[in-house]
Amino acid sequence: MADWDEEYDRTFGAGQSAVASGSAAPANPFLERIRDAARDVDDIDIDELMAPAGVQAGVFDLGDSSAQRESPIQQLIRHWMNERHAPDILPIQEQLLASILDHIRRQSEAVQLIRSDPGASQEEHFRIVLVQTEIERIKFIVRSYLRTRLFKIEKYARYIVSNVDIQTRISASERTYASKQARILDNHFWVTVLQSLPEAQSHLDDTPIFMPPMVTEPDKSRAVFVHALKQCPPVILPDGSSLEMAKDHISLVPFSAVENLILREEVELV
Amino acid sequence: MSANGGTATHGPMARVPIQYAGRQFGDLATQLILEFRRSTATDILLKYNDSLVRSIIREQRDLERAAADPLLGAPEGTPPPPGLIIIHTAINRNKRCLLAYHSHRVERFSDMYWAVGGALPHILSTPDIRSKLSAHRVDYLRQYHDSVMEYRADLGANELDIMAGIERPIKDLNVLVKVVKDCGVIQTELGSIDFKKGQRFMVRRADIEHLITQGYLEEIV
Numbered sequence: 194m195a196d197w198d199e200e201y202d203r204t205f206g207a208g209q210s211a212v213a214s215g216s217a218a219p220a221n222p223f224l225e226r227i228r229d230a231a232r233d234v235d236d237i238d239i240d241e242l243m244a245p246a247g248v249q250a251g252v253f254d255l256g257d258s259s260a261q262r263e264s265p266i267q268q269l270i271r272h273w274m275n276e277r278h279a280p281d282i283l284p285i286q287e288q289l290l291a292s293i294l295d296h297i298r299r300q301s302e303a304v305q306l307i308r309s310d311p312g313a314s315q316e317e318h319f320r321i322v323l324v325q326t327e328i329e330r331i332k333f334i335v336r337s338y339l340r341t342r343l344f345k346i347e348k349y350a351r352y353i354v355s356n357v358d359i360q361t362r363i364s365a366s367e368r369t370y371a372s373k374q375a376r377i378l379d380n381h382f383w384v385t386v387l388q389s390l391p392e393a394q395s396h397l398d399d400t401p402i403f404m405p406p407m408v409t410e411p412d413k414s415r416a417v418f419v420h421a422l423k424q425c426p427p428v429i430l431p432d433g434s435s436l437e438m439a440k441d442h443i444s445l446v447p448f449s450a451v452e453n454l455i456l457r458e459e460v461e462l463v
Numbered sequence: 464m465s466a467n468g469g470t471a472t473h474g475p476m477a478r479v480p481i482q483y484a485g486r487q488f489g490d491l492a493t494q495l496i497l498e499f500r501r502s503t504a505t506d507i508l509l510k511y512n513d514s515l516v517r518s519i520i521r522e523q524r525d526l527e528r529a530a531a532d533p534l535l536g537a538p539e540g541t542p543p544p545p546g547l548i549i550i551h552t553a554i555n556r557n558k559r560c561l562l563a564y565h566s567h568r569v570e571r572f573s574d575m576y577w578a579v580g581g582a583l584p585h586i587l588s589t590p591d592i593r594s595k596l597s598a599h600r601v602d603y604l605r606q607y608h609d610s611v612m613e614y615r616a617d618l619g620a621n622e623l624d625i626m627a628g629i630e631r632p633i634k635d636l637n638v639l640v641k642v643v644k645d646c647g648v649i650q651t652e653l654g655s656i657d658f659k660k661g662q663r664f665m666v667r668r669a670d671i672e673h674l675i676t677q678g679y680l681e682e683i684v
Binding site: 294297322325326329330332333334335336337339340343347365366367369370373374377378380381382384385386389390391393394397407 | 516554566577602603606607614617636
């Protein structure tokens with residue numbers, strides 16, 4: 194976000210001379226105009242996508258009225274980072290994704306509309322480029338988020354199929370994907386290896402002693418860096434000691450210890 | 464490795480099959496694992512080692528026969544004799560190695576699949592890759608592709624193409640590209656463009672990203 198702001202400011206310098214805006218406020222006239230104009234030009238609301246926390250009042254307010262309010266994009270980025278760092282599959286943010294995808298669609302439609310309007314001014318075209326770029330960047334995050342989940346689902350497909358708890362954390366299409374993955378992998382193992390082995394060995398669910406189980410499970414003991422978003426209740430570490438994190442505290446702890454804090458959105462993984 | 468090594472258990476050796484044909488149990492499986500470790504370390508996809516896999520499967524059958532040997536059977540209520548435990552351990556280990564080898568290859572192919580943006584025909588038509596694929600693997604990839612496509616359709620591909628790159632975020636909307644291979648007429652935001660080798664275009668990234676990943680276009684930076 195930070196480097197976007199810089200770019201924005203740089204382009205603003207060029208934009209000012211091109212657009213020759215006279216009347217607006219001296220500090221950031223073009224920026225101000227974009228902010229103000231955003232509301233009357235159809236549905237383009239750059240603000241909404243870019244507003245820093247607190248500025249934007251709750252169009253997407255999902256109920257977190259306590260401390261600071263995150264914009265949907267900040268929420269998305271947080272969930273994306275959590276998902277990328279967590280060894281296990283975290284609950285899918287369907288509501289958030291749906292609202293962001295809806296928003297992307299509305300913005301794209303608005304962009305199309307203005308593009309096809311021959312009367313659109315140079316300034317509007319300039320704004321369109323900004324909006325389009327931002328849309329692409331947000332799509333990137335959504336894509337990366339979903340692909341991270343797919344990667345894990347693929348890896349743990351057999352585990353997911355046999356575990357009801359984890360199935361509640363994934364979406365319906367992800368469940369379909371998981372069961373298909375599990376099936377084609379089983380099938381592949383069958384045709385390449387198992388069918389040639391003697392009958393007694395041709396099963397995938399052996400539980401021999403002294404060996405890890407056949408089914409790959411998420412390794413919840415993996416260490417993760419965790420950043421406390423607020424004062425957290427103490428958590429018990431595997432060695433029995435307890436850890437209490439104040440706001441902005443950063444620790445390296447096993448994932449299993451902070452799993453619940455992540456679900457309650459009291460910490461984020463970094 | 465001798466290809467016919469696994470048949471040496473017929474005869475008296477079958478009674479004490481701790482070692483046969485100059486090999487210990489699991490030697491072959493170790494070779495297989497070594498091969499995939501090498502493949503990971505060098506990031507090169509090696510050819511499927513069919514003969515080694517077959518030899519291990521043969522070893523498995525021999526082991527199974529050896530385990531069924533009545534001389535190894537223990538009377539009811541007594542712990543199984545050490546010989547039997549060793550054989551069973553070997554069986555489990557070999558099987559695990561076989562599965563690990565195959566799952567390693569499956570993972571590599573999935574990586575490859577995503578690296579070209581899910582362009583299955585592109586993978587299958589590249590002779591170098593095709594020669595390393597067994598028929599089973601082609602089947603697998605097809606099914607894999609179907610399942611990914613189904614997921615993508617569920618998601619609604621209009622707004623978000625799940626297949627596009629996730630390696631680095633976009634800095635610019637447009638990109639300057641050089642055409643490396645002819646790829647025919649492509650629909651873009653600016654109308655349709657006929658990409659011919661050697662030409663350069665400034666195009667919208669989202670329109671041609673898949674052509675970059677498949678190596679038809681090259682980004683000029």
